[in-house]
Amino acid sequence: MSSPKSLPTLRARGAPLASSEAQRALLRSLPIAREFDDALGSPLRAARIDVMQINVGKLCNQTCRHCHVDAGPDRREVMSRETMQLCLDALARTDIPTVDITGGAPELTPHFRWLVEQVRALGRHVIDRCNLTILETPTHRDLPEFFAQHRVEVVCSLPHYARLSTDRQRGDGVHERSIRALRRLNEVGYGDGRSGLRLVLVTNPVGAFLPGAQASLEAEWKREMKQRHDVSFDALYTITNMPISRYLEWLESSGNLKRYLDALVAAFNPAAARGVMCRSTISIGWDGTLYDCDFNQMLEMPVHASAPRHVRDFDRAALEARTIEIDRHCFGCTAGAGSSCGGATT
Amino acid sequence: MHRPHYYDEHDLGRFGEVGENAPELAKKFFDWYGAVFADGALSAREKSLIALAVAHAVQCPYCIDAYSKDALEKGSDLDQMTEAVHVAAAIRGGASLVHGVQMRNKANGISM
Numbered sequence: 001m002s003s004p005k006s007l008p009t010l011r012a013r014g015a016p017l018a019s020s021e022a023q024r025a026l027l028r029s030l031p032i033a034r035e036f037d038d039a040l041g042s043p044l045r046a047a048r049i050d051v052m053q054i055n056v057g058k059l060c061n062q063t064c065r066h067c068h069v070d071a072g073p074d075r076r077e078v079m080s081r082e083t084m085q086l087c088l089d090a091l092a093r094t095d096i097p098t099v100d101i102t103g104g105a106p107e108l109t110p111h112f113r114w115l116v117e118q119v120r121a122l123g124r125h126v127i128d129r130c131n132l133t134i135l136e137t138p139t140h141r142d143l144p145e146f147f148a149q150h151r152v153e154v155v156c157s158l159p160h161y162a163r164l165s166t167d168r169q170r171g172d173g174v175h176e177r178s179i180r181a182l183r184r185l186n187e188v189g190y191g192d193g194r195s196g197l198r199l200v201l202v203t204n205p206v207g208a209f210l211p212g213a214q215a216s217l218e219a220e221w222k223r224e225m226k227q228r229h230d231v232s233f234d235a236l237y238t239i240t241n242m243p244i245s246r247y248l249e250w251l252e253s254s255g256n257l258k259r260y261l262d263a264l265v266a267a268f269n270p271a272a273a274r275g276v277m278c279r280s281t282i283s284i285g286w287d288g289t290l291y292d293c294d295f296n297q298m299l300e301m302p303v304h305a306s307a308p309r310h311v312r313d314f315d316r317a318a319l320e321a322r323t324i325e326i327d328r329h330c331f332g333c334t335a336g337a338g339s340s341c342g343g344a345t346t
Numbered sequence: 347m348h349r350p351h352y353y354d355e356h357d358l359g360r361f362g363e364v365g366e367n368a369p370e371l372a373k374k375f376f377d378w379y380g381a382v383f384a385d386g387a388l389s390a391r392e393k394s395l396i397a398l399a400v401a402h403a404v405q406c407p408y409c410i411d412a413y414s415k416d417a418l419e420k421g422s423d424l425d426q427m428t429e430a431v432h433v434a435a436a437i438r439g440g441a442s443l444v445h446g447v448q449m450r451n452k453a454n455g456i457s458m
């Protein structure tokens with residue numbers, strides 16, 4: 001392992017894998033035992049839409065080495081207020097219960113707070129995918145109170161309860177700032193199991209291996225986070241690293257790519273495939289384009305042509321009848337216990 | 347077949363081939379092995395760290411590879427894994443040293 005450091009985004013470096021076509025071509029170039037559609041046996045179809053996931057942009061205060069978005073401080077793609085309004089109009093026409101806001105660091109997008117307030121005014125549950133360190137920046141220090149006021153579920157990434165493993169993946173000092181932010185969330189009532197202010201931690205492997213069993217890791221994390229850091233939380237999600245974007249670049253440059261893809265293919269689990277998040281989620285990009293999931297979004301694979309492809313044409317029935325666009329990266333969702341935005345799928 | 351080394355990492359994936367002879371014995375071993383590493387009074391993560399330490403004590407490169415990966419997958423970090431290796435090393439070192447008492451007994455027994 002190399003020492004903790006973060007690289008600029010693929011985009012800023014002009015790296016070949018900055019292009020989604022190059023990422024897909026690299027994945028396609030590897031010999032593997034079988035393709036994802038062969039493993040599935042039948043086409044993957046949407047079941048319903050329980051979650052509207054809105055990716056409000058690629059702007060981020062961090063440049064984590066495993067980022068599947070290639071997010072960073074240099075990225076300028078952020079959702080306009082007009083596009084947010086189109087998402088709200090679509091939401092208002094349905095009873096989709098949950099809006100999951102992600103990025104980048106979604107809180108950096110202008111109008112982020114307005115979006116949260118509008119979704120809450122429609123009576124829907126809001127999830128914010130938070131990188132924690134954003135809560136330590138001067139302009140965002142009041143976010144814990146804002147989240148509590150609007151009863152936002154906060155889902156935070158923290159690769160490991162130990163400092164070194166976190167800093168290796170996310171940059172020097174990230175662990176310490178993350179722990180401080182978690183304590184402040186605890187102070188306003190998050191994670192005590194009684195307030196209803198739900199605080200979830202998300203862990204993903206720091207390297208080329210699969211995550212462990214979610215339930216036993218959660219018990220251990222709860223104990224360690226309390227003992228080491230005096231932090232409480234409600235649930236732990238384990239998420240498998242997707243072989244795309246900056247993580248794909250790291251896999252290739254560290255000589256792990258073939259082995260990792262083989263491990264994902266070998267660990268294909270039909271039960272995990274039944275629970276993949278694309279079957280119950282619609283993912284909206286910063287420009288309003290509709291995708292099956294955040295990963296397809298980053299690979300620029302919009303929803304099947306039989307369904308509307310922009311949020312302004314949102315048609316729930318057509319979207320719920322769509323076939324999901326799949327490729328080799330989908331093995332990342334179906335390996336072992338499965339992986340989705342809500343953690344293991346089995 | 348000429349093989350340049352006694353140990354080849356790909357051989358780990360061929361472990362199951364030992365079942366091609368004496369399959370009943372192999373089955374007993376693999377069933378038992380699986381049961382040993384399941385969550386029990388010790389968590390699967392703790393057992394994985396013990397396995398990693400033992401792998402160093404018996405100096406099996408296959409087991410070191412397998413349980414380095416397994417320990418990470420089960421959520422251990424490099425600090426915990428390094429301490430496990432120190433436990434193995436301390437027991438190995440201590441075990442040699444404590445036999446020094448046997449040496450002393452023997453030496454005293456045959457010395458004037």
Ligand code: SF4
Nearest residue numbers: 060062064067104131
């Ligand atoms: S992984 Fe999250 S916090 Fe890290 S750079 Fe990507 S979007 Fe930002």
Ligand code: SF4
Nearest residue numbers: 276278293295330333
């Ligand atoms: S990568 Fe996206 S489309 Fe593929 S299985 Fe996972 S959620 Fe579904």
